[in-house]
Amino acid sequence: MMLTSTQIGELAAQFFIAGAGTLSFAVLFGCPRKSLPFCGLVGAVGWLVYELAVMLDAELKYYQKDYAGAVKSLNLIAKRAYGVDDFYTEATKEAVLDALCTETLLEFPCEGVVWWTLIRLDKIWDYNPSLAERRALNPNILLWPISASARNKNTKLRQTEGWN
Numbered sequence: 001m002m003l004t005s006t007q008i009g010e011l012a013a014q015f016f017i018a019g020a021g022t023l024s025f026a027v028l029f030g031c032p033r034k035s036l037p038f039c040g041l042v043g044a045v046g047w048l049v050y051e052l053a054v055m056l057d058a059e060l061k062y063y064q065k066d067y068a069g070a071v072k073s074l075n076l077i078a079k080r081a082y083g084v085d086d087f088y089t090e091a092t093k094e095a096v097l098d099a100l101c102t103e104t105l106l107e108f109p110c111e112g113v114v115w116w117t118l119i120r121l122d123k124i125w126d127y128n129p130s131l132a133e134r135r136a137l138n139p140n141i142l143l144w145p146i147s148a149s150a151r152n153k154n155t156k157l158r159q160t161e162g163w164n
Contacts, residue, residue, distance in 0.1 A: 010081075011109070019044035051077065051107050059100055059117070067091040074099050077107060097121060138162035 022043020026036055058073035068091045078087035088099050104117045118124040119142060125132040135141050145163035 011107075014047060015044045018047035022046070048108075052113065055100070055104060055107060055113075055117075058096075058103075059120070062093075062096050062100060062121075065093075067093060067096045070096045070100070074103055077103055081106070097123070101127075 019040040020043075023036060023040035026039035031039055054073055054076050058070045058077075061067070061070035061073060071088045071091045074088050074096070075086055079085060088095070090096075100121060101118065101123050104114055108114050108117075115124075118127055124142070125135065131141060140160050140162040143160045143163075146157055146159055151157045151159065
């Protein structure tokens with residue numbers, strides 16, 4: 001899934017607007033001038049953390065089989081992003097899983113969050129065909145190999161299957 005230039009612009013705008021809003025409050029409350037850039041940065045990063053928290057809440061509800069709750073959390077993000085109430089309406093396992101993947105890709109396009117979310121949701125194979133091809137050769141491709149020095153220090157450790 002490729003982001004359009006409009007979507008990238010919207011993500012950048014959200015980041016800068018969150019930073020500018022926080023910076024405005026810092027000026028209003030008379031924060032020292034030296035701290036103002038940091039105030040803006042904290043506001044911008046805080047917005048990303050909020051988005052991540054809402055997405056993780058939706059994912060947690062998905063694992064708990066609370067699909068209606070997951071849709072509610074996803075709609076918090078969708079309302080801000082698309083300006084539509086109840087953007088997601090279908091509360092089935094498959095629909096929520098697709099919505100989680102789609103919103104994660106749209107909200108965190110340049111971050112490792114996408115990688116780990118797709119692994120947790122077992123959808124990495126659908127989004128990374130190269131990895132899916134190598135899975136046949138090594139079923140544990142997503143697991144790290146254990147270093148020789150670690151195995152030498154602890155004789156009970158065995159190398160992860162597929163990394164011999």
